[in-house]
Amino acid sequence: MLPMLHPMWCNHGMSHRVSSLFLILLPLFVGSSLNANSPRSALQSIVFPSIEFVEVPLHQVLEFLQVRSGELSGSPSNEVNFILKGDDELRDLPITLNLRSVSLGQALWFIGEIGELNFNFDQHAIIVSKPAEWRKVPAPRVAADRSVIEKVNRITIPRVEFTEIPLEDAVDFLRSFSIELDEAEPNPQRRGVNIVLLPNTGEKTVPEITLSLSDIPLAEVIRYTAQLADFEVRLENGAVLLAPKTPES
Numbered sequence: 001m002l003p004m005l006h007p008m009w010c011n012h013g014m015s016h017r018v019s020s021l022f023l024i025l026l027p028l029f030v031g032s033s034l035n036a037n038s039p040r041s042a043l044q045s046i047v048f049p050s051i052e053f054v055e056v057p058l059h060q061v062l063e064f065l066q067v068r069s070g071e072l073s074g075s076p077s078n079e080v081n082f083i084l085k086g087d088d089e090l091r092d093l094p095i096t097l098n099l100r101s102v103s104l105g106q107a108l109w110f111i112g113e114i115g116e117l118n119f120n121f122d123q124h125a126i127i128v129s130k131p132a133e134w135r136k137v138p139a140p141r142v143a144a145d146r147s148v149i150e151k152v153n154r155i156t157i158p159r160v161e162f163t164e165i166p167l168e169d170a171v172d173f174l175r176s177f178s179i180e181l182d183e184a185e186p187n188p189q190r191r192g193v194n195i196v197l198l199p200n201t202g203e204k205t206v207p208e209i210t211l212s213l214s215d216i217p218l219a220e221v222i223r224y225t226a227q228l229a230d231f232e233v234r235l236e237n238g239a240v241l242l243a244p245k246t247p248e249s
Contacts, residue, residue, distance in 0.1 A: 038121070038123060039080045039122070039125060040121045042073070042078070043104050043105030044103050045073075045103075046072050046080070046103065047101065047102065048099070048102055048103075048104070048107060049101060051097060051099045051100075051102065053098075055094040055096055056095050057093065057095075058084065058094075058095055058128075059091040063082075065108075066082055069104060080126065083126070083127045083128065084128050084129075085127055085128065085129040086128075090129075090130050095114055096197075096199075097196065098194075099194050100179075100194060102194065105140070106142070106238060108126070109139060110237070110239070113241070115130065117129065117130055118131050140237060142237055143238075145237075148194075148235060148238060148240065149235065151178075151193055151218075152218045152240065153217050153218075156217055157174075157177055157215075157217075157218055158214065159213070160216070161211075162210055162225075163210050165209050167197065167207040167208070167225070167231075167242075170209045170225055171197045171242060174221060174222060175193065175195045177218075178192035178193040179192030193218065194239035194240065195239065195240045196240070196242070198243040200244040202244070207228070211224060222240060222242070226242050230244075231244055
């Protein structure tokens with residue numbers, strides 16, 4: 001600890017020594033700040049083998065991502081910090097999301113879509129908030145987009161039989177079936193297709209699906225399922241999204 005210096009004690013020689021000491025210490029503090037791991041740098045480098053949330057409060061989702069990011073990076077000191085800026089309603093916002101082999105950046109983008117959230121990147125943390133007026137953030141192009149297109153057209157489902165099944169259950173079935181039928185992956189852990197269902201915040205009733213199909217590509221089953229629910233299908237950020245139709249669509 002540096003001694004407290006009274007101004008009366010600081011003659012010219014002492015002032016010179018204090019100034020020299022300050023110049024020595026300054027680069028140390030500046031260097032530590034510049035070398036700190038920025039959360040933005042972890043967006044693509046940290047990849048989650050799987051993420052599964054079912055009606056999990058947002059604050060618990062962020063706690064999981066923080067701890068898991070440290071584990072996947074190999075050191076707890078490399079955890080990605082999150083700051084949740086909002087009231088209890090935001091803290092308890094339910095998140096349902098099931099993904100395989102996605103980067104931290106992809107996971108946050110999907111969470112932002114589901115909860116209509118903003119993510120602002122500070123030097124040491126990601127600040128999460130819910131704006132009064134939310135604007136969709138364009139999805140970044142990822143290499144997985146092309147493989148997803150090929151996969152949903154290649155995977156053929158032998159039989160689909162839905163009878164008044166809630167839309168989220170139908171999506172879960174298709175996601176699980178895609179993993180089971182995805183035998184072309186070189187990785188022994190079959191990845192299937194990431195299918196993300198965005199909630200319809202304007203409707204309280206959940207669409208129910210009745211559908212009977214045989215020997216049909218997964219892409220077509222997804223398309224028919226979305227049509228019956230009055231949803232649209234989008235390919236974004238390495239996943240198939242089922243989203244409520246907007247007035248413009």
